[in-house]
Structure formats: structure tokens, C-alpha cells
Amino acid sequence: MSATQPTRLIRDFTEAGAEIATITLAHPPLNLFDRQLIASLIADIAAVGKQPPRALLINAEGKVVSGGVDVNIFDGRSVEEGAQLWRDLFAQVIHPVEALPCPVVFAAHGLTLTAAFELSLACDIILAAPKAKFGLVETVVGLTPSMGGPQRLAERAGSGRAREFVMTGDLYDAQTMADWGVVNAIHDDLPTAAAQLVTRLAEGPTRAHAATKQIIEAWRSGGVAHADSVTPEVSGELFDTADLRGAVGSFLAVGPGKATYRGE
Structure with a gap:
């Protein structure tokens, strides 16, 4: 894979021989979900689905997990084009991640906005660093989160929390997300904790x-x-x-x- 690819898929093995796959968002400076990152992410998820590992880790490089979606994606779309965007993202990102026959862990080390947070909610387990922050801020462009975030957040935190989270567009820290049952655990050394958990899950049944x-x-x-x-x-x-x-x-x-x- 070219070094310029906005996501990176790596396969590795634990000492016991269990395969682990890692998808990393690597699209500086903000890991924005632009057309290039989305296309690369779709390709990586399809590759993992075609040859599933025994556990998958999704993480990111850089200061933030993601600054959200590149707003240029929304510009000038018709009603049907807007609906088709979300159909495609459900069909090619969210639902395939949820359907993987292995545990999927998301590690959030910093700011995790919009599409990245919605992607995390499609995973089985969310880990966070203490300074991570989460937000669905689509209201700034007159939109509601449409990659499954509201309903999956409601499933984890309750419908009242989901309404608050989406309608205010505020940022919420990792401890609040853990208190709400959205984040499973907070770790000072997130990379090590994530690697240990993914290894444990990959070596399981x-x-x-x-x-x-x-x-x-x-x-x-x-x-x-x-x-x-x-x-x-x-x-x-x-x-x-x-x-x-x-x-x-x-x-x-x-x-x-x-x-x-x-x-x-």
C-alpha cells in the first residue's frame, strides 16, 4: 500500500498464532473523512470482511482521531444524493464492521468527531485515553448524524442522553462517556491496553x-x-x-x- 493512503490495514499474529488486523486512520492533519479516506476505509473493511482475522483493532495516528467529515462532501447534493451517501456508508462501512465474525475494538486517543465516533459505535468495544473527547456536531451544518450514531448511542446510553448529545453538539470527555456506558474503559497507556485486549480476544474462542x-x-x-x-x-x-x-x-x-x- 502506498504511504500516501489515508488509511492503513496491517495484519499480524500473536505469539499463539492468532491473526489480528489493524485499520489505522492516517490522513494528517485531522484524519478528515473526505472522499479519499472514505474510499480507502471502505476498501480496508472489505478486505477484512473477505478474509476475517480473529480480532480487529481500529485506531488513528496523529493528534486527533478525526476532526470529522470534510464538509465539501455535503455541498450541492440533492435530496436523493444525500440519502444515497448514507445508504452507501451503512452498506460499505457500518454494517460490514458490525457483521464481522470477530471482536472489533476501537481505540480513541484524542478528539473523535462525527463519522469517526459513529464508526466507533459500530464496534464491539470502545477504549479511550483520559483526554479523549467525543462529539456529534453535525448541527453546525444543519444536519443530523446519519451513519447510525444517534441510534447506536441511544442503545448504549439511553435515548435521552442521545438526544442531548446530538442536539447540543457539545463535546463530551472520556469519563462522561464511560459513566454513560458508551466507552468501555479508559487507559492512560491506551496503545498498550488496546494491544493487550485485542490479543486476548484474538486468542479466545x-x-x-x-x-x-x-x-x-x-x-x-x-x-x-x-x-x-x-x-x-x-x-x-x-x-x-x-x-x-x-x-x-x-x-x-x-x-x-x-x-x-x-x-x-
């Missing part, structure tokens, strides 16, 4: 993690009853995995916490 995501997705779309209806089949399929059979055997032979997983 990948098929079971995928099943967890399926069950929670069923709850998101249809509530507890729908999740209950799909759980027997989704979970039942795990009994045909090498990881479950190996872990059960290990538990019976030497006790809990000794099993190794291959993602199979």
Missing part, C-alpha cells in the same frame, strides 16, 4: 465470540424474545467446533483456564 455477536444482534433487532428464538441454533452449532471440544476436554482434564483456541 473466535466462533463463540461470533455467536455472541449474532445473539446480541438478534436482541438489537427484535428484543429478548427474538434473541431467545435464535440462541439454541446459534449456540448449538458451537458443539461442532474444535475449540469447544478441546476446551471441554481441557477443563475436565486439568481445570478451567488452560485451554488454547484456534478459532475453529
Whole structure:
């Protein structure tokens, strides 16, 4: 990949041989979601979807995670062109990230605005540095966040918090986001903490993690009853995995916490 690409996809392996992929926003100075970054991000997500790792980390280089969307993207669009923009971003960014059959971690080290924050809300776990700040500031151009941010924020923090967050357009610090249940954890040494978590998740029972995501997705779309209806089949399929059979055997032979997983 060219050094000028606005995002970077790297694949690596843990000491136990589990594959980890990292997508990094690297588009200085502000990692703006312009046409070039969006196209590069879409390509990286498609590549990860085509060959899923056992865990994915999304992070950013530079002083900020992202200053948001390049407003030039909105200029002069018709109603249908505006709607199509959001259809494309759901279909090519948000939904593919959520559908990945592996844990996805987002690490926010600094200011995380608009599209970048909406992308983080599509991930399974959000980690933040103490000085990170988050905002959906689309009101400054007369818009509402349209990559799924309001509804996913409401899912994590409640609808009242989501309304406040979007309508005020204010910035909220990492501790507030953690108190609201949006950020999972705050770490002084974010890169190390993120690497450790992604390694732990990648070396875990990948098929079971995928099943967890399926069950929670069923709850998101249809509530507890729908999740209950799909759980027997989704979970039942795990009994045909090498990881479950190996872990059960290990538990019976030497006790809990000794099993190794291959993602199979």
C-alpha cells in the first residue's frame, strides 16, 4: 500500500498464532473523512470482511482521531444524493464492521468527531485515553448524524442522553462517556491496553465470540424474545467446533483456564 493512503490495514499474529488486523486512520492533519479516506476505509473493511482475522483493532495516528467529515462532501447534493451517501456508508462501512465474525475494538486517543465516533459505535468495544473527547456536531451544518450514531448511542446510553448529545453538539470527555456506558474503559497507556485486549480476544474462542455477536444482534433487532428464538441454533452449532471440544476436554482434564483456541 502506498504511504500516501489515508488509511492503513496491517495484519499480524500473536505469539499463539492468532491473526489480528489493524485499520489505522492516517490522513494528517485531522484524519478528515473526505472522499479519499472514505474510499480507502471502505476498501480496508472489505478486505477484512473477505478474509476475517480473529480480532480487529481500529485506531488513528496523529493528534486527533478525526476532526470529522470534510464538509465539501455535503455541498450541492440533492435530496436523493444525500440519502444515497448514507445508504452507501451503512452498506460499505457500518454494517460490514458490525457483521464481522470477530471482536472489533476501537481505540480513541484524542478528539473523535462525527463519522469517526459513529464508526466507533459500530464496534464491539470502545477504549479511550483520559483526554479523549467525543462529539456529534453535525448541527453546525444543519444536519443530523446519519451513519447510525444517534441510534447506536441511544442503545448504549439511553435515548435521552442521545438526544442531548446530538442536539447540543457539545463535546463530551472520556469519563462522561464511560459513566454513560458508551466507552468501555479508559487507559492512560491506551496503545498498550488496546494491544493487550485485542490479543486476548484474538486468542479466545473466535466462533463463540461470533455467536455472541449474532445473539446480541438478534436482541438489537427484535428484543429478548427474538434473541431467545435464535440462541439454541446459534449456540448449538458451537458443539461442532474444535475449540469447544478441546476446551471441554481441557477443563475436565486439568481445570478451567488452560485451554488454547484456534478459532475453529
